[in-house]
Amino acid sequence: xxxxxxxxxxxxxxxxxxxxxxxxxxxxxxxxxxxxxxxxxxxxxxxxxxxxxxxxxxxxxxxxxxxxxxxxxxxxxxxxxxxxxxxxxxxxxxxxxxxxxxxxxxxxxxxxxxxxxxxxxxxxxxxxxxxxxxxxxxxxxxxxxxxxxxxxxxxxxxxxxxxxxxxxxxxxxxxxxxxxxxxxxxxxxxxxxxxxxxxxxxxxxxxxxxxxxxxxxxxxxxxxxxxxxxxxxxxxxxxxxxxxxxxxxxxxxxxxxxxxxxxxxxxxxxxxxxxxxxxxxxxxxxxxxxxxxxxxxxxxxxxxxxxxxxxxxxxxxxxxxxxxxxxxxxxxx
Numbered sequence: 001x002x003x004x005x006x007x008x009x010x011x012x013x014x015x016x017x018x019x020x021x022x023x024x025x026x027x028x029x030x031x032x033x034x035x036x037x038x039x040x041x042x043x044x045x046x047x048x049x050x051x052x053x054x055x056x057x058x059x060x061x062x063x064x065x066x067x068x069x070x071x072x073x074x075x076x077x078x079x080x081x082x083x084x085x086x087x088x089x090x091x092x093x094x095x096x097x098x099x100x101x102x103x104x105x106x107x108x109x110x111x112x113x114x115x116x117x118x119x120x121x122x123x124x125x126x127x128x129x130x131x132x133x134x135x136x137x138x139x140x141x142x143x144x145x146x147x148x149x150x151x152x153x154x155x156x157x158x159x160x161x162x163x164x165x166x167x168x169x170x171x172x173x174x175x176x177x178x179x180x181x182x183x184x185x186x187x188x189x190x191x192x193x194x195x196x197x198x199x200x201x202x203x204x205x206x207x208x209x210x211x212x213x214x215x216x217x218x219x220x221x222x223x224x225x226x227x228x229x230x231x232x233x234x235x236x237x238x239x240x241x242x243x244x245x246x247x248x249x250x251x252x253x254x255x256x257x258x259x260x261x262x263x264x265x266x267x268x269x270x271x272x273x274x275x276x277x278x279x280x281x282x283x284x285x286x287x288x289x290x291x292x293x294x295x296x297x298x299x300x301x302x303x304x305x306x307x308x309x310x311x312x313x314x315x316x317x318x319x320x321x322x323x324x325x326x327x328x329x330x331x332x333x
């Protein structure tokens with residue numbers, strides 16, 4: 001019996017597939033090896049949170065241990081207390097990093113709508129009142145349509161301790177209080193957490209600066225410099241958020257709306273009945289002109305449409321009559 005050989009194209013295809021599988025396996029092995037080497041080189045990886053800070057401090061001390069002159073600095077960093085997260089506030093009392101009670105941080109805001117005699121004069125009085133209480137007017141506007149009462153809108157920033165008192169004095173400017181509402185948002189826990197994150201980041205920055213001051217290779221200096229820039233960016237973000245919260249909690253925000261009383265005023269324009277008559281006659285003439293123009297357009301439009309329709313109808317009737325006459329003659333014959 002003759003041996004059956006596989007076709008050449010099938011053998012080539014199987015060989016190519018086997019080669020691709022072997023290359024894929026080898027590529028995966030080399031990729032895992034490179035990733036493992038890269039993970040070992042990243043000694044100074046930094047992430048947010050107190051746990052990452054502790055890891056970065058450990059990496060920093062490892063680098064100092066590699067330096068034969070870094071023993072004393074390593075001991076100082078190891079003996080330094082590691083920043084820790086503050087205990088969570090329990091109940092209504094909040095504690096700081098040292099475990100002491102802190103003053104609650106509340107963002108207060110309110111909305112007040114008043115009806116007043118004169119919006120402009122009341123705005124001046126409000127500005128004087130707020131300035132005397134160490135506050136300021138953040139924005140103000142007044143609208144006047146010319147046909148009704150004016151309405152003014154003001155955004156006031158006032159010290160938190162004077163918030164309720166200023167609302168009471170503002171209501172004294174009104175003839176009627178249309179709406180009043182106040183609210184608050186407790187950000188004490190966020191403020192304490194922010195302070196803890198800031199202190200952790202500052203401690204981390206000091207650690208990197210200490211490492212940077214030690215002599216080392218260019219690669220190590222560049223790595224520490226990059227980490228130092230990242231930590232400095234976090235510190236600036238924490239400080240900006242802290243300043244924002246301090247501003248929002250130290251100064252309350254009050255939205256104030258002033259609406260004038262509705263006034264009945266006598267007309268000031270001169271009455272001219274003859275002018276009204278002339279205007280009425282003019283409008284009548286214009287109306288008649290429009291009506292005549294419509295009739296002319298209607299008649300011309302109808303005639304223009306009827307002429308071709310009538311001509312076509314007459315032609316059809318004439319042809320029909322001719323056809324009928326011819327058929328009748330053939331039937332008589």
